[in-house]
Amino acid sequence: MITKIIKTPVTPDSIEDLKVGDRIEIHGKIFTGRDAALPKLIKSIKNGEKLIDIKGSAIMHTAVSDAGISPTTSNKEEIEESIPYLSKEGVKVHIGKGNLSEETIKALDKWGSIFVVTPPAAALLTSKVISRRVAAFEEEGMEAIYELDVDGLPGIVAVAHGKSIY
Numbered sequence: 001m002i003t004k005i006i007k008t009p010v011t012p013d014s015i016e017d018l019k020v021g022d023r024i025e026i027h028g029k030i031f032t033g034r035d036a037a038l039p040k041l042i043k044s045i046k047n048g049e050k051l052i053d054i055k056g057s058a059i060m061h062t063a064v065s066d067a068g069i070s071p072t073t074s075n076k077e078e079i080e081e082s083i084p085y086l087s088k089e090g091v092k093v094h095i096g097k098g099n100l101s102e103e104t105i106k107a108l109d110k111w112g113s114i115f116v117v118t119p120p121a122a123a124l125l126t127s128k129v130i131s132r133r134v135a136a137f138e139e140e141g142m143e144a145i146y147e148l149d150v151d152g153l154p155g156i157v158a159v160a161h162g163k164s165i166y
Contacts, residue, residue, distance in 0.1 A: 003154075009056030010092035012112050018157050020165045024116060026093070026153040030058040031135060034072050036143040038082035041136065045089055051136040052145065054090045060118070060153075061096035063142040068126030071118050073098040080104055087111035095155060099166040105159050115159035128153045 001023055006014060008028030018024070031052060033041060038059075044051050061079050062069045074080060074096030083094055084107030094108075095116045108115060118125065128150045136145040158165040 006058075006093065008058055010058060011056060012092070015092060015112075015114055015160070018114060018160050020157055020160055020163045022157040022160075024155050024157060026058055026095075026116075026155065027151055028149070030060055030093075030095070030148050030150055030153070032060050032062050032064055032069065032146045032148060033082075034061050034063055034143055035076060035078045036140045037137045037145045038086070039078050040140075041145060042082055042085050044136070045085075052147070054086060057091050058093035058095060059086065059091050060148075061094070064132060064144075064146045064148070065142040068122040069129065069148070070120045070122040070125060071095065071097040074115070075100055083107065083113075083115075084111070087113035095153075100159060100164065105162060105164050108159055109162040114157055116155035117158040117165075118153065118155040125153065 003023045006024050006026050061072050061074045075098045088111050092113050097117050130149040132146050132148045134144050135147040138144050
């Protein structure tokens with residue numbers, strides 16, 4: 001199976017041919033976020049604040065610590081509820097693990113975004129991180145939103161064009 005290369009910022013045409021089950025590698029800048037930070041990010045966007053530029057971005061559902069990165073479950077309420085809104089606002093790739101609801105799958109399709117699962121293997125994923133910096137909500141510690149520069153972060157397309165791998 002061929003591994004498809006996705007570079008950030010993600011353009012709609014770079015993901016339009018992806019299918020459920022496709023293997024990908026992500027290269028470039030991605031953001032992280034999970035339970036604590038994603039609701040705060042949505043609130044800041046709704047308040048007109050421009051903390052980070054999410055147009056064409058990828059967001060991985062993870063915390064960032066000295067131990068590395070590894071995906072958290074994306075169907076936790078605070079995380080899954082963020083996916084439709086962030087897709088509408090420009091996030092093209094959501095990265096995590098777990099099954100998403102039919103409602104979220106429809107929203108991803110409506111806004112031209114995809115969901116990618118990645119192995120919960122911190123050593124592998126962390127080895128793909130070139131650099132990191134806190135981008136927003138530093139007070140959240142390891143759950144702050146980080147900007148990571150990644151080179152070949154692996155994943156499998158789990159949701160695309162209204163279809164799910166689950």
